[in-house]
Amino acid sequence: MFELRCISCGQSYSNDVVIFNCSCGGLLEVLIDINKISVKKRDLSRRPLGVWRYKEFLPIDPDDHIISLKEGGTPLYRGRNIGRMVGLTELFIKNEGGNPTGSFKDRGMTVGVTKALHFGSKFVCCASTGNTSASLAAYAAKAGIKCIVLLPSGNIALGKLAQAILHGALVVEIKGNFDVALNLIRKASKDLNLYLLNSINPWRLEGQKTEAFEILEQLDYNVPNTVLVPMGNCGNISAIWKGFKEFYEIGFINKLPRMIGIQAEGASPVVEAFKNGREDIIPINYPNTIATAIKIGSPVNAPKALQAIKESKGLIESVNDNEIMKAQKLLARFEGVGVEPASAASLAGVIKLCKLGIVKEDERVVCITTGHAMKDPEMIFNNYEKTIEIEPRIEDLRKILKT
Ligand SMILES: *Cc1c(COP(=O)(O)O)cnc(C)c1O
Numbered sequence: 001m002f003e004l005r006c007i008s009c010g011q012s013y014s015n016d017v018v019i020f021n022c023s024c025g026g027l028l029e030v031l032i033d034i035n036k037i038s039v040k041k042r043d044l045s046r047r048p049l050g051v052w053r054y055k056e057f058l059p060i061d062p063d064d065h066i067i068s069l070k071e072g073g074t075p076l077y078r079g080r081n082i083g084r085m086v087g088l089t090e091l092f093i094k095n096e097g098g099n100p101t102g103s104f105k106d107r108g109m110t111v112g113v114t115k116a117l118h119f120g121s122k123f124v125c126c127a128s129t130g131n132t133s134a135s136l137a138a139y140a141a142k143a144g145i146k147c148i149v150l151l152p153s154g155n156i157a158l159g160k161l162a163q164a165i166l167h168g169a170l171v172v173e174i175k176g177n178f179d180v181a182l183n184l185i186r187k188a189s190k191d192l193n194l195y196l197l198n199s200i201n202p203w204r205l206e207g208q209k210t211e212a213f214e215i216l217e218q219l220d221y222n223v224p225n226t227v228l229v230p231m232g233n234c235g236n237i238s239a240i241w242k243g244f245k246e247f248y249e250i251g252f253i254n255k256l257p258r259m260i261g262i263q264a265e266g267a268s269p270v271v272e273a274f275k276n277g278r279e280d281i282i283p284i285n286y287p288n289t290i291a292t293a294i295k296i297g298s299p300v301n302a303p304k305a306l307q308a309i310k311e312s313k314g315l316i317e318s319v320n321d322n323e324i325m326k327a328q329k330l331l332a333r334f335e336g337v338g339v340e341p342a343s344a345a346s347l348a349g350v351i352k353l354c355k356l357g358i359v360k361e362d363e364r365v366v367c368i369t370t371g372h373a374m375k376d377p378e379m380i381f382n383n384y385e386k387t388i389e390i391e392p393r394i395e396d397l398r399k400i401l402k403t
């Protein structure tokens with residue numbers, strides 16, 4: 001029913017070996033035989049919304065013990081207020097902050113950790129800018145296995161760090177940025193026999209493709225014209241595109257959206273490659289942005305993302321930290337949706353592209369917001385209004401209300 005295939009040379013591998021790269025160095029993708037899936041739209045709609053609603057599309061053996069925290073099933077909001085402000089009649093927000101640990105990573109981890117048990121692993125690991133570690137720590141706890149996470153020292157949002165500690169992961173800070181931490185854990189996972197759950201792991205991305213399935217069902221199969229995704233390591237946009245393609249292949253939809261990837265200006269090597277028509281990425285040694293979840297200089301899944309952009313006739317754009325913060329504020333104050341900075345990159349991107357006339361007024365647009373506001377409280381304290389302290393007197397309150 002499923003196997004692994006190299007996206008560069010096409011070499012296929014059995015689904016029962018632990019492998020993350022083709023012998024040619026290429027990235028691996030899970031190949032599902034869509035023709036063998038007989039589930040109907042109606043069957044799906046009767047099940048609870050969430051990752052496992054789509055079990056026929058997920059590469060799991062019948063006797064696998066599924067590790068789930070009931071991930072997915074996140075809300076799709078109609079963003080009427082912001083839509084009106086930016087001139088979009090159909091703007092939607094798919095809020096992945098609604099997942100158990102507050103980011104879309106949970107969709108990947110439910111499949112990834114289930115797979116880790118399938119392979120008999122007792123120890124899982126990842127490098128992380130924060131959310132991957134928070135998620136993996138929780139799923140490892142649920143599975144009863146050990147977890148080690150490598151984080152870039154001093155560069156991790158407080159909420160995420162707290163989660164990894166709370167769920168009992170062995171938390172190690174690396175003197176270096178995310179890319180350095182990822183290189184180390186990739187080597188260590190081989191040498192020390194730890195099961196790696198970064199997005200280089202093709203099974204994890206299978207869980208994340210359910211974002212696309214849910215969007216389509218939540219829109220009653222009215223396919224969006226454009227889907228915007230914040231890009232860090234570029235796994236998520238690749239996974240979402242794969243999901244759209246699979247529902248197309250099985251005949252649930254008869255057209256596909258275009259995918260737009262958004263990077264932060266200080267961490268935008270894929271934007272550079274895209275705009276210069278290159279397929280190779282020139283890594284950025286010192287990525288810099290307030291959006292720590294996408295502060296990545298050398299995205300491992302860039303080839304998959306570039307393929308998704310090409311196939312969907314989409315594009316990649318960057319936004320600066322100011323634009324990100326403005327979008328975060330709009331979501332919070334005009335839609336009631338609290339997101340962390342990286343998440344707001346998708347909305348910042350659509351605002352920029354509307355102004356440039358690249359996204360048009362009558363398009364059905366979905367912005368993925370990837371993580372919850374409470375992930376990064378420090379950023380909020382540092383950039384928003386200060387609180388006011390007064391004596392407990394009504395006159396003092398009146399004075400404040402007048403200003
Ligand atoms: C992981 C993450 C991203 C980046 O996703 P990639 O798959 O690495 O491109 C964006 N936003 C948030 C909140 C994340 O946790």
Ligand SMILES: [Zn+2]
Pocket residue numbers: 006007008009010011022023024025026
């Ligand atoms: Zn290959």
